[in-house]
Amino acid sequence: MLSKRQYFFLWILLSFILIVLFIFDIILGSVRLPFFDVLKIIFTGQTDHPEYATIIYKFRIPKALTALFAGFALSVSGLQMQTVFKNPLAGPYVLGISAGASLGVALLVMGLSTFTVVSQVGVLGNWTIVLAAWMCSGLILFLILAVSMRVKDIMTILILGIMFGSATSAVVSILQYFSNESMLKAFIVWTMGSLGGVSLAQLKVLIPSVVIGLLLTFLLIKALNAMMVGENYAKSMGLNVRSSRFLIFLSTSLLAGSITAFCGPIGFIGIAVPHIARMVFKTANHKILLPGTMIFGGIVLLFSDIISQLPGYDKTLPINSITALVGIPIVIWIIIRNQKITAV
Amino acid sequence: MKEQENIIHISNLEIGYPIKGNINNTLFNNINLAGSSGELIALVGKNGIGKSTLLRNISGLQEPLKGQINYFGKLKNSYSRTDFARMVSFVSTEIVNVNNLSVFDLVSLGRFPHTNWLGKLKPEDVNRTARALEMVGMSSFSRKHINEISDGERQRVMIARTLAQDSKIIVLDEPTAFLDLPNKYEIIHLLNKLSKEENKTIIFSTHDLNIAIQEADKIWLMLEDKIAEGAPEDLILNETFNRIFEKSNLKFDKLKGDFKMQKSHHRKIGIYGDGPHFVWTKKALERLNFMVVKENESGQYIKIEKENNLCKWTLIEDKNIKEFSSIYDLSIHLKLQLKN
Incomplete structure (x- = not known):
């Protein structure tokens, strides 16, 4: 447990880092923008270089906002799943949400190639992919929710989530096998994740979805604190375990599902970040852990995004590889540090 | 006296698990028991006879197959979830092992049914939590983490959590299972003290018969065909204890208050x-x-x-x-x- 002053200091420090990274994420990229011009555009909206404003408003800010909100959403949903399943290796995708989304995209991208002559994915447009991903992860969500209302044991739900995930992956493999090269590449690129493909118009859907999911989670802080000591105890303290579980799954699906639909399956943030927050804040109380995880999620994903666009070069690395390369050492460190990772 | 009788009253209870449709896996039926305020009640019986299931039924974690349990003269359904939690608290055999969970935070979870939707601890809740820790002698552990303390200390903390929950009835499933001998005695003695000083009805299951005999006001004894209840001394004198392990060679020694292996002497x-x-x-x-x-x-x-x-x-x-x-x-x- 840290003292109140230590917490206060941490919040200030982390917010500062978050803001700095956000600004750097806007400044750094394939086209080098002068530092002060960027600040001027962000804070006053005026500039002598209209082309800079276009780059910033059309590309950099949407991307930085996407990174920020994806970081919030994935890390928070990961924390919820670790708490509910009392399993340190659970993440936002244990319910099969990303598998559902990838099935949707695979059906769209590769399924189409077998029926039509459309050979350019661009024709389908971003929205189509988003809708396909959302619909299929929504389908998985309803399956999981329906099961969770009937099944008592939380471990059964975990196993069913993994089974759903494996089943959809199997279908995706079959689709991949029968699809042509260009479609296959389009799908593979989608699975690598991308923060840059979200337009301003799409942000107007993405951000409200994430905000609603986060609000829901903040309403569930009390329930999460009770669930962390086990469902029996939670129930004996007067918690409606089933409806709380339902709401937690709903918010996780909203958070992880929206991000996956727009950005593809971005891995490791959801598993690794809650552990960082636990280690730094040294508490299990979700009142602190939840905002802490959120802020660290934003920091880690903004940082990964800055690295992925290789400042100074005109190439961008797939974000999924960067989050994995950032996330894996953290997970390994955690495992080695406390040899026995018990329940979260 | 009349009011005392009404804290918990179990009548014609059938416990077990539903399998399919109307088929039930009944563990025990026709249970009739009662508990009064200020009473420490030990639930005794051999492994697998249904002690945990009975306790889960009493603490509202599981629904009875038949019969009823009255709490202060009313059934569970006539209370809201929160009101029920303010009346009955539960300590299971599960070991709570959460990283970074401080003793204070765990005990303050007991305030769950008393706090608002955000779980905000008001000064009264903080005081109650501190007092609960004091009652079990764990005040100095408040800032420690739950996985840094011993099993005996953890059990005290779990008891403090029920005290913070401020329920009239406390149910504990084998609170002494993992403990060494001094800790077993201390925990049960603590429960006895709490039942008297705080006027709680405390029900716990145990295999430590000699400790139960020393400390409990009443024993609920689960035998093959029925549940016997009474002061431990009554059950000793009327030879009911001898029937717990009927099929084994264990015989109850009336004078020593303990079981002894019956051997054939050569x-x-x-x-x-x-x-x-x-x-x-x-x-x-x-x-x-x-x-x-x-x-x-x-x-x-x-x-x-x-x-x-x-x-x-x-x-x-x-x-x-x-x-x-x-x-x-x-x-x-x-x-x-x-x-x-």
């Missing part, structure tokens, strides 16, 4: 001596399947002689005389003899 042996040396020599010989008899009823006997602080055991057998300086040496000799 040979007789006599002992001359007194005091603790006599008692423990007798125990050792009984372990070797000897039947200890009066002085001259057998040809073999042992003489215990004490000089200063030393003691020697002399085995006399017709004309053979052997001396031993410890019970261990004596028993090795007797074992060899038994083999030949």
